[in-house]
Amino acid sequence: MQAGIIGLGLIGGSMGLALQETKMFKTILGYDINPLHNQQALSLGLVDECVELKNIQECDVIFLAIPLDGIIPTLETFDNISPYTTIIDLGGAKEKIASSIPSRMRKNFIGAHPMSGTEFFGPKAALKDLFKNKIIILTDIEDSGEFQVAYAKEIFVSIGMRIIKMGSKEHDWHIALISHLPHIISYALANAVLSQENPQTILALIGGGFKDMSRISKSSPIMWKDIFKQNKENVLKSLDIFEKEILLGKKLMEEEKWEDLKAWMAKANTLQNFM
Amino acid sequence: MQAGIIGLGLIGGSMGLALQETKMFKTILGYDINPLHNQQALSLGLVDECVELKNIQECDVIFLAIPLDGIIPTLETFDNISPYTTIIDLGGAKEKIASSIPSRMRKNFIGAHPMSGTEFFGPKAALKDLFKNKIIILTDIEDSGEFQVAYAKEIFVSIGMRIIKMGSKEHDWHIALISHLPHIISYALANAVLSQENPQTILALIGGGFKDMSRISKSSPIMWKDIFKQNKENVLKSLDIFEKEILLGKKLMEEEKWEDLKAWMAKANTLQNFM
CATH class of the missing domain: 1.10.3660.10 (6-phosphogluconate dehydrogenase C-terminal like domain)
Incomplete structure (x- = not known):
């Protein structure tokens, strides 16, 4: 299995470290729009390799850990998503995005909000235990594919999170x-x-x-x-x-x-x- | 030397513990208007002995660690304060009190505000290191006796505090x-x-x-x-x-x-x- 992380700051970088600990993935690919962040992520060992954005879509699971306004435009660049790809958005607001997901990848998509963070940001802020014992809220999962929901849950449990389900509006x-x-x-x-x-x-x-x-x-x-x-x-x-x-x-x-x-x-x- | 503490909650209780560590005092007397607090303070070892309010005024230094509205009425009960007694008010607002101190004990009085605290209160909230490396603001000390200022400074330095001087208005x-x-x-x-x-x-x-x-x-x-x-x-x-x-x-x-x-x-x- 291969994981891809888009956005290698506090959340994306910490996810890289947490995923490594689970041993669930052979490789973890990363992409950040800021070249300096890619460099830092590699030297800090947050991901195994940094690639072009278009290459991330080949991963089994793709995490989006970027400012909210970038999420839909990023999804729109994906032209080759398999029915078994899981795309997990880790952003802090859900309703607007939920209503704008390209319908061809609605089943692939999982809305998830980890109730963890610090006041620091960027790759250097990444912490391997950021998600441990924290809550993750999965939103509107009735609109996601059954496979994707099961897979996302497995990942979040593996990194030590407690799952709560909720509508994106609530x-x-x-x-x-x-x-x-x-x-x-x-x-x-x-x-x-x-x-x-x-x-x-x-x-x-x-x-x-x-x-x-x-x-x-x-x-x-x-x-x-x-x-x-x-x-x-x-x-x-x-x-x-x-x-x-x-x-x-x-x-x-x-x-x-x-x-x-x-x-x-x-x-x-x-x-x-x-x- | 003998110290007296009026009010045995978070601040007064912590002061009792901190003063014990300095070994500056032979005994530390305590008084709290709430009989339960006296009991708790004794069983937690915050002070050596609990006495009547009127007996506290025989101490070399008297700390007031009570709600602000009680400070002036408490001072007014003191009828036997020696010129060498030091009375230290530890409250969090200073100007109104400064203008109401009975003039016969103005030289005895030191306004002091420790920038330390927790959200907890009562004798059980007392911590021996509450004041360590914290700031204490001494207010209007030009109105206090030279002896009292020097003695108060010695005590606060002994319990590990950093002193800042300021007018009560500022x-x-x-x-x-x-x-x-x-x-x-x-x-x-x-x-x-x-x-x-x-x-x-x-x-x-x-x-x-x-x-x-x-x-x-x-x-x-x-x-x-x-x-x-x-x-x-x-x-x-x-x-x-x-x-x-x-x-x-x-x-x-x-x-x-x-x-x-x-x-x-x-x-x-x-x-x-x-x-």
Whole structure:
């Protein structure tokens, strides 16, 4: 068996390392639009060989780990996909892509979203255990081929992931709240401090709270631009929900309703019962 | 030398453990308004002995590690403070307290804010290394006695802290941005998800981003109510700055200005140059 990975950054590179450990594949081919990434991926041993994009389609399984806007155009270049090829998209928003997959390869296609990542990006950010014990959400699998679903599941279980199935519409809404919203907030918090005259003086004081809250503001703008673009409506909706809460907190402070503010915070404390 | 700690939660309890390691004190006395906390502090070995509040004032150094609203009323109960007693307030907002210290003990008083903490609270949350390699901000020390400043510095250096001096007004503004604002945001984010019909389904999907962004939403509502109350104006001002940024991100999404959104995120990325 041969695996191909398109996009050799944090996710694609980590997938290369994880697949190697399974021993399921004779060779793992890689392709990245950035020549430097191909070089780095080879020297870091993320894949066995870097090839042209058109050669990737000969693989038994093809992973797409590229910014979302590149997924459909990449699929469209494939002119020789066998009925037994499995194409797995690892992107963070699903609905728009699900509705644009060329119909001739709909059965080949598996929508998958690994709930793992770090704030770092590029081949050097790849980690062999990035996916271990993490959740992978498979979306709209009733539209994928039975063979492809079974094969994708086998791979994800082999690299230590826990599988959850979901419709792409439901996925995009839940993920807007749990992942896309926190990213927008973190970017805004970082920019709020950076907009001050003396960010250096202020940032000299940071403790663990700000450190955690700003960590994901280091994430890739290229990747996140496409996510916000493709999941725009849900992200805006989640922002409205967040806005309502933050304005409530603000109002309680302005009106000096301290006991109500305490109750509002105590409600937030109950989050830990779910985690 | 004898040390006394009023309030035996995360901060006071950790201070007890840290002071023991310095061997600077023959005994460390403790007092907490909650009898259970006194019991727990003794059985966890956070202090040597629990005593009545009035007995604490005989100590050479007295730490106040209680919710902010309790600090001035506690100071007012002290009727027998020697000129050589050092009273150290460890609270997270400074200006209001600085302007209310009974004048007869102004020289005794040191305003100190350790930039360390966790989301946990109570005696069981105490950690012996909580303060190690962390920053402590000493505020308005020109108003404190020379002896008290020197003694406080010696103690903080002994427990491994790095000292920064600052006016209480400047402290409260910087800390609003770097600590109080992130807490309000984290509480609001937690409540945004909890306000959904099915928080459990959504929270089953969490990755590292949400985990980090919601960690401090578990913090003590009792402690934070007093902080928001005492630093209200600065927190509201910091919220306005954050609001401006989040509304900008939102606007760029609504207007589909994706390149501008990317630039906005790339600006946030520069935060790491300061950290």
